[in-house]
Amino acid sequence: MLTISRMKSLMSLSASPFSLHRSKAIRFGVFSLASESSSNLIPTFLQSPISIHTKPRLIPPKSPIFSIHNRSLQSESSRSSSDGEIHVIVGPMFAGKTTTLIRRIQSESENGRSVAIIKSNKDTRYRLDSIVTHDGMKLPCSALANLSSFRQKLGPDAYDKLDVIGIDEAQFFDDLYDFCRKAADHDGKTIIVAGLDGDYLRRSFGSVLHIIPLADSVTKLTARCEICGNRAFFTLRKTEEIQTELIGGADVYMPVCGSGGKGTWGGLMDSDDCSILDPNDPNYDSSEDCENSSAIRKTADFDEFRKKTTIIVEEYFANDDVVSTANELRELGMPVYNYYFVKKLVSTAMDRNDKEKEMAGVLLSALYANIIDSQQVYRGFTKLPQAEGLLLDLLKEAAEEGLINTSQISKGFGRMIDMVDDLSLDIPNARAMLRSLISKAASEGWLCASSLKSLSVAPVKPSLEDSVAKIFKLKAQSIIQEYFLTGDILEVSSCLESENTTCSAELNAIFVKRLITLVMDRKNREKEMASVLLSSLCFPADDIVNGFTMLIESADDTALDNPVVVEDLAMFVARAVVDEVLAPQHLEEIATQFSGPDSIGSKVLQMAKSLLKARLSGERILRCWGGGGSSKPGWAVEDVKEKIEKLLEEYESGGDAREACRCIKELGMPFFHHEVVKKALVTVIEKKNDKLWSLLDKGFSSGLITMYQMTKGFGRLGDSLDDLALDVPDAEKQFIHYVDKARTIGWLDNSFTFNKSGDGKENVICL
Template sequence: MDFSDGFVSKEHLELHRSASESADPLSVSPLHISPRSPRSPRSPKSPKTPKSPKSPRSPKMQGKHGKGSPLKQDRHSHSSVDGRPKKGGCGGKGTWGGLLDTDENDVLDPNDPNFNSSEECENPIAKKERVDFEEYKKKATIIVEEYFTTDDITSTANEFRELDRPNYSYYFVKKLVSKAMDRHDKEKEMAAVLLSALYAEFIDPPQVYKGFCKLVECADDLIVDIPDTVDVLALFIARAVVDDILPPAFLKKEMNYLPKDSKGVEVLKRADKGYLAAPLHAEIIERRWGGSKKRTVEDVKAKINNLLIEYVVSGDKKEACRCIKDLKVPFFHHEIVKRALVMAMERRQAEGRLLDLLKEAAEEGLINSSQVSKGFGRMIDYVDDLSLDIPNARGILQSLISKAASEGWLCASSLKSLSLEPEKRSLEDSVARIFKTKAQSIIQEYFLSGDILEVNSCLESENSTYSSELNAIFVKRLITLAMDRKNREKEMASVLLSSLCFPADDVVNGFVMLIESADDTALDNPVVVEDLAMFLARSVVDEVLAPQHLEEIGSQCAAPESIGSKVLKMAKSLLKARLSGERILRCWGGGGSSRPGWAVEDVKDKIGKLLEEFESGGGVREACRCMKELGMPFFNHEVVKKALVAIMEKKNERLWILLEECFGSGLITMNQMTKGFGRVAESLEDLALDVPDVQKQFTRYVERAKNAGWLDSSFSFSKSGHITENGTG
């Protein structure tokens, strides 16, 4: 206590001094607080501190200590209130407090309704496998995402190898395909290529099989996020079959395990019927997502030829097999067989080595049995042409077939019969062969010069007898060469065909020959069906063929699933389309000539003007010349329609004379006449607003046209203006 402020008397100072001197600091024991039990609401009071002996000079003080004792500050509260936080710091009134806190020593109670036995009883090994699989799934997803970003197959394969979980590879297959299904065609193609690259070397075939099984099974779930799951997954399965990483039997086997109403069954049916059953399915499937576009058939053939030549020199079968695998064209392996056989026949000293390669590839499954048989079959078809360079080609080929069959890698029973004696060629065959060679030269020169008159002159000298057979051969050769070239040559071929004025029967025979050889043509031109259909439709549009000639061609290609039937169906669908004439005429960028075609509105305007000029006194010959210059014979029905309407509106039959001349000269065909009259019949109701007796007039003109032979006798129309056939609606 500080007494320096001068407010304390001398007497008080003396008392304070004597008390301080008499107090023994060692006699005062420190305060002792006993530990409080956590369950006790109050702590016992601390024992009293013993009094220090009084000094004889110290005055009597109240309480335990003197009024000025320094020990007064060491007192502790005797209150029953605990100084620690209320409720253990777990909140106050109106809160949950610590009721939800659990003790560290709590254990699971088996009688608890929320007790899960798997938490307590899970096998440690099973738990580890589950954790490993979850980790694998995360890593696999990352690898797939990175691959779609980098498109690096090598690094992806290395990362996949580092996973070192071959039993989980099926999940990688499933994840890769399912991720690609929800992306663009680029990623789909990347996924297919990666699967093919990882197959066997990195992913065991059973794991690939299992992965696709999982995908098919979860098709119902996938379709929730990917609406076109059925089509896309079916295409992935078909691609896997084409790439030989999935057996064709997968489709039927898996279908037996799925519910009939599941989406998985739809997927398998689509893959089987929609893709794998189609003609030329391998090429179509390979190119569906843009794959193999940069590599043409000629490029593949060149690579095959190079690898065979290198193999003959080196004799390294392992390297040759690796090159075959790197081509990644399992559907085209028959070309390897064919070229190897041709090389063996031309280089007899290399025969044994080449047959050893084919045997090795067949036994390892690199070239499957169907491709081997197809290669030998093509050789049998080609042997007659080969005999021109190799006199004993038939005998050599027969010996090669016998060797392959005896070694067990060729099924000879699946091949066509091959007679050792060649068929005797007639004089006509030799003439045809010579004409083919000359025709090819004529056509190639035409593609360079575009001179139609020169072609006519050459044909007259080479086919002085106007042989129908040679005409058909020329048609076939012309279209075959054009299909293997660009749109410019295709357009030139169509223009030439319409300019040659061959008899329709000769052109029909040419198309029949084209369709019969379409299977062989398809090996070099995968889109042969589309090209042939377009050429056929273009011939109808150019009036080279009549529509009924399509039926004649169809009768000679009657097989329902043949390429011929597909060509005819496509050609008919092209012709039935709206504005088909103009579209077909411009399909290869031309308009029926070397210059771009007219627009429809321009043609209508020109037709209207030439009819007006003729009606006002123009000459028939000039009008016909103007129509020819339009170069759109498929649109002559517009001339018929406009002329008929003008005749009935103006009651001036001068235009009828023009129609007579056009039909008589062949400028307007019966088909165009029928189409023109039909269009007028459909517009009679509108015409009746301006010409009340139009129905009566039109009926009279229809009868005149029938009598003149312009229309077929079956042509008729109802009073409402609708065309009927054979008089029936």
């Protein structure tokens, strides 16, 4: 018979999750005796994390009951004074299991106990020599393939001196049960185990649950559900992989509650708001009402946030007021839903013009970190590409349930086929994308592809006779050679109209190829003229793309006469993008025609992209051939300076500010607006006339002159003050006054400084 003293050893005197005593297993509570003489049980109810103190260990199968060495069943006289303990910490991803383990190990170490930590060498996300939490806490550890090798690796003497062993990511160790039992029961160690109790399918993961019968205490931690904000007990995998062991972080996994599986019904498109308890659900459990009573309120809050977000986004695109938009978002007071604002802003801008896209980028830059944290921004962007899969799943479910019949689905896809050519104007690969969607829908069985019209690879174009192409090539060569002599772009346009009366796309592409081919072995002047001509001709973008594609395809032959053909072609492609003859997306379209990183086409496009990504690439590429090839686009720097000087003189003599800003914009050189700033300031200081200052104010407030260009302009003038002081003795004093004034109204940053030309190096680099 067990004595009262022996019974006490089986019960806890503490409600701590890490209690070293055992308690009787009672659901939702832990009971302990108040004193030796008391027979009243005092219930102590636990809050999160949920701690379960297990009953005495079960007897393993096939073991004689009298020979089992389980410390919970030993008599008082035979019980060892150095009995070990096993404490288990489980929970989903991001529940703080490693953090809890680290804190417990640190506490044991501070109490003078010798500690060691083990983790699986499969987890290489951070460092093999440390266990690291998601928020950066870390402790040194041993990374092993199995636990049985730990004693040998550490050394028997060092192992014997250990008091506490921590095991992180325990689900990866197949020998977890045997190691923990031996280390605790035979070696007297305290083992603290942390790991996942379930996989992404909510099934037992590894051997963690196998050691529950051995455990002195089990702590179930919870995370915060990323969908609805409730307590999360499970881990959801975001990717399509199906293997059990897939190591990853927030990019692969997210913590979730039991939405859709226990008392809640989640809709197919309910990715942005939480599921709601429904008493009609067959799995409904009324005991969970208290825990989930806020779900309906949270859904209502989210609906309200979505409505207000739509209004805020539309108002921002209408008035372009960043400060007002930021204040309105802050006043909503729902930062947990800010990811939806990011998603709504970007998705709305994608359907608008370039102006709205630029406005969206400016607003996100202003809100980032100050109002919307990085996690919300990341979550907003990750939800953008998820819509396609959700919509297809919705169509599939609607078809399977008969809400949309087969005839209507076929008719809808048929209408998409009819309008795919128009759609391709905005989305170049629309035809391929639609073909992929049709194939996927047909393979899943909810679309009859045989009932649809044929979706060809591309519209069938009438073939061009070889004789016509040959004659046009000869005439095109004559037109181009004459252009290099006269520089008359209008004459070229007139000749092309007469020779290509049908506006044949193939002839346009042939002309582009011929133009660049002929100029390859000429001087920079002719190359500049060729770029200017391309930017002046009204060829469709597809014809230009086809011309460059044909040009790159024949580059192997051209390379025999021109060893630097890759560099020249890359420069022509980059110049075409800067001149807006080609759009950046056209480079991707051209790239699809060439495979292999070693092909000339791939090298040309890679070099062109590198040129375009460089700092101040627009100005440099625009001057790639030296400039001055004609009186059209491709101004020489001195010509631009002269034009700026004239327009400032006209404005000073009574011109209109709006007209002056229009003339500045028409120069097409926003990277050179610092010259406007410098010349305007020189005039203001020399003549002590603030009219040009008002022009700068107009340009800055309209966004024509950026802060960067203002800074460069002020910096250039500051570097040349000595020369200006020869004509205006108080030039430096005036300049300092205007610098302070510019800082006050926000033209210049407070960190702006300047050096006179004789005092040291320039403060600002100007090109």
